[in-house]
Amino acid sequence: MTTTPAPPKPAPGPGTIASESALHLPVIAWFEAHARDLPWRRPEAGPWGVMVSEFMLQQTPVNRVLPVYEEWLARWPRPADLAAEPPGEAVRAWGRLGYPRRALRLHAAATAITERHGGVVPDDHAELLALPGVGEYTAAAVASFAYGRRHAVLDTNVRRVLARAVTGVQYPPNATTAAERRLAQELLPGEEAVAARWAAASMELGALVCTARTPVCGRCPIADRCAWRAAGSPEHDGPPRRGQTYAGTDRQVRGKLLAVLREAVAPVPQEALDAVWDEPVQRARALDGLVADGLVEPLEDGTYRLPLT
DNA sequence: TACACGTGGTA
DNA sequence: TTACCAAGTGT
Numbered sequence: 001m002t003t004t005p006a007p008p009k010p011a012p013g014p015g016t017i018a019s020e021s022a023l024h025l026p027v028i029a030w031f032e033a034h035a036r037d038l039p040w041r042r043p044e045a046g047p048w049g050v051m052v053s054e055f056m057l058q059q060t061p062v063n064r065v066l067p068v069y070e071e072w073l074a075r076w077p078r079p080a081d082l083a084a085e086p087p088g089e090a091v092r093a094w095g096r097l098g099y100p101r102r103a104l105r106l107h108a109a110a111t112a113i114t115e116r117h118g119g120v121v122p123d124d125h126a127e128l129l130a131l132p133g134v135g136e137y138t139a140a141a142v143a144s145f146a147y148g149r150r151h152a153v154l155d156t157n158v159r160r161v162l163a164r165a166v167t168g169v170q171y172p173p174n175a176t177t178a179a180e181r182r183l184a185q186e187l188l189p190g191e192e193a194v195a196a197r198w199a200a201a202s203m204e205l206g207a208l209v210c211t212a213r214t215p216v217c218g219r220c221p222i223a224d225r226c227a228w229r230a231a232g233s234p235e236h237d238g239p240p241r242r243g244q245t246y247a248g249t250d251r252q253v254r255g256k257l258l259a260v261l262r263e264a265v266a267p268v269p270q271e272a273l274d275a276v277w278d279e280p281v282q283r284a285r286a287l288d289g290l291v292a293d294g295l296v297e298p299l300e301d302g303t304y305r306l307p308l309t
Numbered sequence: 310t311a312c313a314c315g316t317g318g319t320a
Numbered sequence: 321t322t323a324c325c326a327a328g329t330g331t
Contacts, residue, residue: 057327064317064326098315098326105329135329155327175310203327212325213320241324246315255315293314312331319325 023165024189024198026221031201034208038062039069040145041200047121047146049073054138054145055106060097062207068095080119082110088306091295092262100258104294104307105133123147144199150192152184153199157206162187164210168227170236171212253277253286261296267303 039045040053052072056065072093076082082090087107094103109131113121121142122128128139140151159172162183172180189195209220217223228234246252256276261268277283287304290296297307 054327059314059326059328060316061318061326096316098317099328101314102329133329137328141327153327156325157327207327244314244324249313251314251316258315289314314329317326320323 022225023187023222024194027205028194028197028201030221031197031204035200035204036062036208039066039073045073047123047142048077048079050146051109051121051138051142052106054141055102055109055133056097058102058138059099064097068093068097076110078119079110079113079121082107083114086306086308087294088297088308091258091306095262096259098255100295101293102133108132109134121146123149125149125151140199144196148193148196150188150195151199152181152188153203154180154184155203155206157203157210158184158199159206160212161202161206161210164215164228165222165226168231170228170234171241173238174241250282250286250289253282254290257283257287257290258295261304261306264305267299267301267305269303273304 035041038053040049045053049069053065053069056069056072072082075093076085085107087104090103090107091100094100097103112131113119117127122131123143123146125139125143128134128142129136134142137153137155140153141155143149144151144153154176156172159176159180162180163169163172166183166187187198189198205220209216217226217229220226223229253276257273260272260276264272273287274280274283277286287296291298294307296304297309298304
């Protein structure tokens, strides 16, 4: 007898995962009641405000971003306003948020938006991704938060929520895996507006309740269906999560050098930079790195300043 | 894939 | 006090 080939299994579309509504509805309802009133979530922030906040929030906590964000938006309310200034001004106004290359990239993104997109932050994921400093996460976040588009927004908070609630482990892997992307995509609500809400809500849940160190399961809207809790909240067993040493590294030296240049109103002589670190080889390497990254501009007379171009 | 890249708060 | 952690990106 002939066997009829089984029809291709329909790809699991949105809404096919049984747990979807069981997760989405309570998390979104919780979000409506408990979301923080952050300035970049207000309507007046606009797409540019969302983009600025996303750059600043890359690896920097909300509380430290808040005052700098307000300064930036007041000073540069549109991408073209930032693009009109030297990149060094962005680095200076970045202050002590850390990872100052982000300031450079945000300035470059503002320039690209001004030149290629008519000064309007693009709403298309691929166009966002093409901008300097915009990776997979930031492109999805801007498209979703600023334009209500349907994208899986997979940041460290969402990854942790999914690891616990769905996968049943304490922590996600060190690096984002294809399995995590697949899961986030499968869990994405089919309706655009609901998807955008879910993205913000699941992220906020990870930030406020399902935290890394001490999750507050007593306040979690999905604690009763959390796979990790159901498994007895087992401790993370895999390889230790990468620590970030800092003291004595080039990063620390770069930070000290750049701090001098941020505070200076005039070009800084070599001796002023030499004073921040006594080991000359490492100091020179760090300064070279800053110049190579475009964060520092060496002048003909041997002085240094934040970049004018 | 693994590492470099800042800074400061928290337990 | 040390170590972890914070809305990642680029190479």
